[in-house]
Amino acid sequence: MPPHPRPRAMKSPAPVSPGLLEQIGGLWSSLAGVMLVWSMLRPYLPRQLLDHFAGRFLRRHARWLVALADPYLTVTVAEYDGERLKRGDVYEHAKAYLSHRCARRARALRAEPARNADRFVLTLGDNEEVTDEFRGATVWWHSVPSPSRHHGPITWYGGGGGGGGVVLDGAGRTYRLVFHQRHRDLVVESYLPHVCREGRAIMAANRRRKLFTNSGDRYGNWRHVVFEHPSTFDTLAMDPAKKREIMDDLDAFRNGKDYYARIGKAWKRGYLLYGPPGTGKSTMIAAMANYLDYNIYDIELTSVATNTDLRRMFIETKGKSIIVIEDIDCSLDLTGNRSKKKPKKAPVLVPGPGPADDDVTKAPPPASEGEQSSPRDATASKVTLSGLLNFIDGLWSACGGERIIVFTTNHVERLDPALIRRGRMDKHIEMSYCCFEAFKLLARNYLAVDAHPLFDDVRALLQEVDMTPADVAELLTPKCAAAAAAEDSCLANLVKALQVAKKATTAEACGASCSIVIHDDEEVVEDE
Ligand SMILES: Nc1ncnc2c1ncn2[C@@H]1O[C@H](COP(=O)(O)OP(=O)(O)OP(=O)(O)O)[C@@H](O)[C@H]1O
Numbered sequence: 001m002p003p004h005p006r007p008r009a010m011k012s013p014a015p016v017s018p019g020l021l022e023q024i025g026g027l028w029s030s031l032a033g034v035m036l037v038w039s040m041l042r043p044y045l046p047r048q049l050l051d052h053f054a055g056r057f058l059r060r061h062a063r064w065l066v067a068l069a070d071p072y073l074t075v076t077v078a079e080y081d082g083e084r085l086k087r088g089d090v091y092e093h094a095k096a097y098l099s100h101r102c103a104r105r106a107r108a109l110r111a112e113p114a115r116n117a118d119r120f121v122l123t124l125g126d127n128e129e130v131t132d133e134f135r136g137a138t139v140w141w142h143s144v145p146s147p148s149r150h151h152g153p154i155t156w157y158g159g160g161g162g163g164g165g166v167v168l169d170g171a172g173r174t175y176r177l178v179f180h181q182r183h184r185d186l187v188v189e190s191y192l193p194h195v196c197r198e199g200r201a202i203m204a205a206n207r208r209r210k211l212f213t214n215s216g217d218r219y220g221n222w223r224h225v226v227f228e229h230p231s232t233f234d235t236l237a238m239d240p241a242k243k244r245e246i247m248d249d250l251d252a253f254r255n256g257k258d259y260y261a262r263i264g265k266a267w268k269r270g271y272l273l274y275g276p277p278g279t280g281k282s283t284m285i286a287a288m289a290n291y292l293d294y295n296i297y298d299i300e301l302t303s304v305a306t307n308t309d310l311r312r313m314f315i316e317t318k319g320k321s322i323i324v325i326e327d328i329d330c331s332l333d334l335t336g337n338r339s340k341k342k343p344k345k346a347p348v349l350v351p352g353p354g355p356a357d358d359d360v361t362k363a364p365p366p367a368s369e370g371e372q373s374s375p376r377d378a379t380a381s382k383v384t385l386s387g388l389l390n391f392i393d394g395l396w397s398a399c400g401g402e403r404i405i406v407f408t409t410n411h412v413e414r415l416d417p418a419l420i421r422r423g424r425m426d427k428h429i430e431m432s433y434c435c436f437e438a439f440k441l442l443a444r445n446y447l448a449v450d451a452h453p454l455f456d457d458v459r460a461l462l463q464e465v466d467m468t469p470a471d472v473a474e475l476l477t478p479k480c481a482a483a484a485a486a487e488d489s490c491l492a493n494l495v496k497a498l499q500v501a502k503k504a505t506t507a508e509a510c511g512a513s514c515s516i517v518i519h520d521d522e523e524v525v526e527d528e
């Protein structure tokens with residue numbers, strides 16, 4: 001048993017009254033009488049009888065004796081509750097409360113980044129003790145480090161059958177709350193709820209949105225950075241009606257707690273974002289997170305060893321979060337029909353790192369028609385389709401609530417229908433090539449223009465040519481900060497790129513070979 005923490009600071013004892021002294025004196029003389037009689041009788045009593053009565057006495061009065069010697073009670077608030085499946089909310093609340101109320105009096109502190117990037121939140125350091133006052137009662141808080149602290153990771157984590165997880169070194173801290181037993185009701189009924197309430201409010205005020213990833217962690221633990229992507233629905237270029245529909249859908253989800261409870265569904269919603277590369281799928285996820293003020297958990301499926309790990313990772317996610325699996329068709333061998341379709345129209349390529357390639361999708365290694373292609377680096381992962389389906393809508397998927405699950409893919413036709421059926425992926429959103437409305441938004445954001453003589457040309461060409469918003473955005477980006485007439489040159493270059501793409505499309509239809517490259521010097525050229 002760990003040593004029982006004692007409050008270091010005690011209040012000075014109250015003065016003893018003469019009546020009490022008299023009572024104590026009487027008690028002593030009675031006790032002395034009993035001891036005298038006992039010592040006279042003892043030699044004549046059988047040994048078994050003595051042992052029997054001594055045992056009964058000790059058993060019955062041990063607790064009372066302990067309480068007499070030590071009137072302090074301890075409540076333990078562990079970082080991981082539920083048999084270490086999940087980080088405890090009470091711990092988080094207590095941590096926030098203590099950092100706000102008591103950390104000023106502590107001598108060893110831990111610093112964590114605050115909402116404002118230049119500031120820190122200070123929490124109790126290991127083995128620190130602070131006092132707190134509540135309605136006249138004094139309580140003591142001790143911060144106790146994880147037992148694994150000096151011995152590296154400990155490797156037990158629910159889930160029998162060999163599928164254990166890991167608590168990282170120092171991850172399982174505990175707070176011990178010590179108080180006098182006469183304050184028991186006050187602490188349990190009022191003080192602890194007060195700590196939770198205050199802690200929740202402090203957490204909400206300090207909350208910084210986070211981007212979690214499991215990538216690169218062989219134990220499948222989440223690591224996070226502060227989420228700072230600036231994309232919003234105002235900067236996302238797409239058909240305005242479609243955008244409004246998605247925002248309404250998100251609003252309905254966010255406010256739908258009672259609705260989901262009434263219809264008996266877990267409070268979660270699946271979105272499938274599909275479309276060619278550069279049409280804004282990842283940008284949309286960032287806009288969703290910023291709109292809802294949710295965290296993002298970006299799962300790299302190839303880094304998840306087993307279905308058990310996947311389930312554990314899901315349980316560890318918190319509510320108000322978006323769980324993302326990007327390029328689901330490339331992640332693992334979870335697909336059905338993988339027949340490869342040719343793009344309808346010639347895509348335009350923009351410069352960037354790596355070789356130019358006319359199939360610009362992030363497809364798995366090329367597979368011949370109808371052949372199954374091997375998953376990308378999936379050798380170490382044993383996650384299966386059924387594990388993933390369970391993750392999305394099995395019994396465990398209801399833990400916590402208020403989660404959005406997003407899959408993205410360039411090849412929706414390659415996915416197993418079971419994976420994306422309604423109920424799992426409730427809303428299928430096609431992210432498509434740039435339309436005129438999307439172009440106008442990009443022109444406003446990138447060049448601050450709402451109208452221009454070249455707009456009509458762009459409108460006509462976009463109806464005939466497929467160009468991704470990423471390509472349009474790149475062409476609309478002024479290449480030098482001091483460019484006075486950036487809008488004229490950028491728009492002219494865009495028109496030229498669209499015209500070349502149109503020519504290539506026509507040429508392809510005629511069977512001629514043609515590729516189009518936009519060089520860094522902004523000139524759109526045609527290689528025949
Ligand atoms: N709809 C859009 N609105 C605004 N910007 C966009 C849009 N689509 C793409 N972009 C721009 O292009 C860049 C690439 O877009 P993004 O990464 O979202 O594409 P994607 O669809 O996720 O591509 P991939 O399939 O390759 O992952 C973004 O950083 C953004 O600047």
Ligand SMILES: [Mg+2]
Nearest residue numbers: 281282283326
């Ligand atoms: Mg993407």
